[in-house]
Amino acid sequence: MIEIKNVNKVFYQGDRAINALSDINLTIQQGSISGVIGSSGAGKSTLIRCVNLLERPTSGEVIVDGVDLTTLSEQELTLTRRKIGMIFQHFNLLSSRTVFNNIALPLELAGIAKEKIKSKVEDLLELVGLVDKRDVYPANLSGGQKQRVAIARALASDPKVLLCDEATSALDPATTISILELLQKINKELNLTILLITHEMAVVKGICEEVAIIGNGKLVENGKVGDIFAHPKTDLAREFIRSTLDLSIPVDYQTRLQAQRVENSYPLIRLEFTGASVDTPVISHVAREFNIDISILSSNMDYVGGVKFGLMLAEFIGSEVAAEKAIAYLKEQKIELEVLGYVV
Amino acid sequence: MSFNAVITWWVENPRLIDLLVNSLWETIVMVFTSGFIGFVVGIPLGVLLHLSKKNGLLENTALNKVLGVVVNIGRSIPFIILLVALIPVTRFIVGSSIGTAAAIVPLTIGAIPFIARLVEGALLEVPAGLVEAAQAMGAKPIQIINKVLLPEALPGIINAITITLVTLVGYSAMAGTVGGGGLGDVGIRYGYQRFDGTVMMITIVILVVLVQLIQSVGDHLVKRVDHR
Numbered sequence: 001m002i003e004i005k006n007v008n009k010v011f012y013q014g015d016r017a018i019n020a021l022s023d024i025n026l027t028i029q030q031g032s033i034s035g036v037i038g039s040s041g042a043g044k045s046t047l048i049r050c051v052n053l054l055e056r057p058t059s060g061e062v063i064v065d066g067v068d069l070t071t072l073s074e075q076e077l078t079l080t081r082r083k084i085g086m087i088f089q090h091f092n093l094l095s096s097r098t099v100f101n102n103i104a105l106p107l108e109l110a111g112i113a114k115e116k117i118k119s120k121v122e123d124l125l126e127l128v129g130l131v132d133k134r135d136v137y138p139a140n141l142s143g144g145q146k147q148r149v150a151i152a153r154a155l156a157s158d159p160k161v162l163l164c165d166e167a168t169s170a171l172d173p174a175t176t177i178s179i180l181e182l183l184q185k186i187n188k189e190l191n192l193t194i195l196l197i198t199h200e201m202a203v204v205k206g207i208c209e210e211v212a213i214i215g216n217g218k219l220v221e222n223g224k225v226g227d228i229f230a231h232p233k234t235d236l237a238r239e240f241i242r243s244t245l246d247l248s249i250p251v252d253y254q255t256r257l258q259a260q261r262v263e264n265s266y267p268l269i270r271l272e273f274t275g276a277s278v279d280t281p282v283i284s285h286v287a288r289e290f291n292i293d294i295s296i297l298s299s300n301m302d303y304v305g306g307v308k309f310g311l312m313l314a315e316f317i318g319s320e321v322a323a324e325k326a327i328a329y330l331k332e333q334k335i336e337l338e339v340l341g342y343v344v
Numbered sequence: 345m346s347f348n349a350v351i352t353w354w355v356e357n358p359r360l361i362d363l364l365v366n367s368l369w370e371t372i373v374m375v376f377t378s379g380f381i382g383f384v385v386g387i388p389l390g391v392l393l394h395l396s397k398k399n400g401l402l403e404n405t406a407l408n409k410v411l412g413v414v415v416n417i418g419r420s421i422p423f424i425i426l427l428v429a430l431i432p433v434t435r436f437i438v439g440s441s442i443g444t445a446a447a448i449v450p451l452t453i454g455a456i457p458f459i460a461r462l463v464e465g466a467l468l469e470v471p472a473g474l475v476e477a478a479q480a481m482g483a484k485p486i487q488i489i490n491k492v493l494l495p496e497a498l499p500g501i502i503n504a505i506t507i508t509l510v511t512l513v514g515y516s517a518m519a520g521t522v523g524g525g526g527l528g529d530v531g532i533r534y535g536y537q538r539f540d541g542t543v544m545m546i547t548i549v550i551l552v553v554l555v556q557l558i559q560s561v562g563d564h565l566v567k568r569v570d571h572r
Contacts, residue, residue: 052480075484082482092477095572096495105491106481137571157481 001193002028002051002161007060009046020046021057021217028195028210033187035208036197037240043217044197048165051195052084053077065160082110085154089166091146093138099149100134106157124152128182144175151182155190164196168203180206201244205304213237230275230307245300245311249340253297257341265342266317268297269327272336275307282333290326292318315343353542360543363530368550370444371526374519375512378448382455383505389456390463391489401475401485418457424518426450431522447524451515459508466500467493499570506562510555527551
């Protein structure tokens with residue numbers, strides 16, 4: 001549905017050339033939800049803006065539904081864009097129009113008859129669950145409601161593709177979930193291809209089938225979300241996965257943490273389970289086998305694409321020898337672990 | 345007491361009353377006619393200034409520079425000098441350089457660059473994201489102007505109209521110097537040159553009321569259309 005071929009984008013800051021995108025190749029299947037993730041400044045926003053040519057690539061092809069957009073004239077491009085919906089981080093609703101009239105805008109632009117606009121907009125209000133907000137101005141809506149209006153507006157011209165530019169980044173976690181559910185619903189009901197960019201791995205994990213990771217304007221890794229979570233090949237991918245499982249040491253533990261093992265102290269260990277880890281109940285096994293008590297401080301395990309992965313902070317309470325043996329055994333099971341220190 | 349004095353003055357000076365009513369009408373005609381023509385030319389000029397800017401919707405740096413210079417020249421000439429300098433032009437357009445109709449020419453020409461800059465400023469307040477969203481949904485440039493930029497900038501534009509009309513009330517007083525008539529003219533001729541303090545006061549009061557009226561109507565309209 002979307003094919004990005006050898007796309008480069010160079011910005012000039014005075015005489016200095018900045019490669020915002022270098023040689024990006026990406027294919028997005030019809031009917032899928034795909035994500036592009038990257039830190040701020042990685043070029044992901046530039047990339048999605050290249051898909052509807054809000055940003056014209058310096059070189060390369062952008063093929064949407066079989067048409068290479070870079071070869072179109074300005075007028076042809078304008079008409080083609082009507083089949084590519086887009087939503088934004090800051091919603092970009094017209095403050096001078098009510099919810100109804102905001103959603104009607106793309107239809108007005110296309111010169112659709114008033115009666116038809118009315119029925120179409122009312123259907124869309126139903127779809128996004130905002131029937132009661134029909135005549136309200138955007139200023140009186142919450143962020144989540146605004147994004148729903150923006151989604152309805154983007155869907156008004158029956159697009160084949162929906163581009164989401166950080167669509168949930170300005171929303172709180174609960175609202176983010178409800179917007180993601182809405183996106184998933186329209187993906188299924190309308191068989192709409194969705195490409196979203198985000199800096200939150202949680203969003204990708206929530207709804208994407210495929211993910212591309214970009215860093216420094218380069219496509220670092222891409223594939224099925226499950227595969228990436230199970231076998232991240234690059235440090236950047238690992239970093240993003242870890243960011244979904246942020247575990248930090250509680251402050252009172254931090255003050256009690258020693259660098260060396262002393263009398264009556266026990267190691268505090270961070271265990272990282274990845275797709276490569278052996279899929280057996282290792283924790284209880286270690287406790288039994290090596291006669292140590294394991295006190296789990298915090299743990300964040302998840303299951304994506306048939307793989308268990310996650311992070312755990314645990315104290316290994318037992319003799320020094322037993323702890324050493326347990327650590328060696330866990331390493332054999334391909335669990336990455338790090339002794340953070342010794343808790344007095 | 346002062347109320348009685350006003351009544352007495354009112355009854356005793358029917359000729360002056362006539363003069364004041366006429367000149368109020370002249371002021372209104374001058375301000376609103378030049379204002380209206382000024383908006384018809386100035387608003388599109390402001391839109392063009394905004395669009396032709398670097399990274400604007402219809403980027404054209406050369407055009408933008410030329411328009412900018414022309415507008416700045418118009419804005420930098422003191423109105424009283426413009427009034428006199430334009431006499432040949434006025435004579436060519438109206439056929440005379442004296443009278444209310446003649447005063448409308450320099451008032452309009454003075455107002456156009458003023459309005460253009462104010463409208464440009466109002467358009468600048470429209471978030472760039474809205475234009476981008478409209479582009480993404482396949483809006484043609486003319487649709488972006490009519491359906492996004494102008495409606496979104498409407499509160500600012502109404503504000504610009506209010507400011508312009510108030511400024512024109514002030515400018516119209518100077519139009520008296522070329523025989524344009526109006527309240528300002530009465531104030532100067534009767535109040536200043538004939539030392540008639542009462543007439544001066546009355547013209548000032550009428551002008552203040554007129555300006556207040558324009559401002560309140562403007563503010564009210566802004567409130568009605570502003571949903572930000």
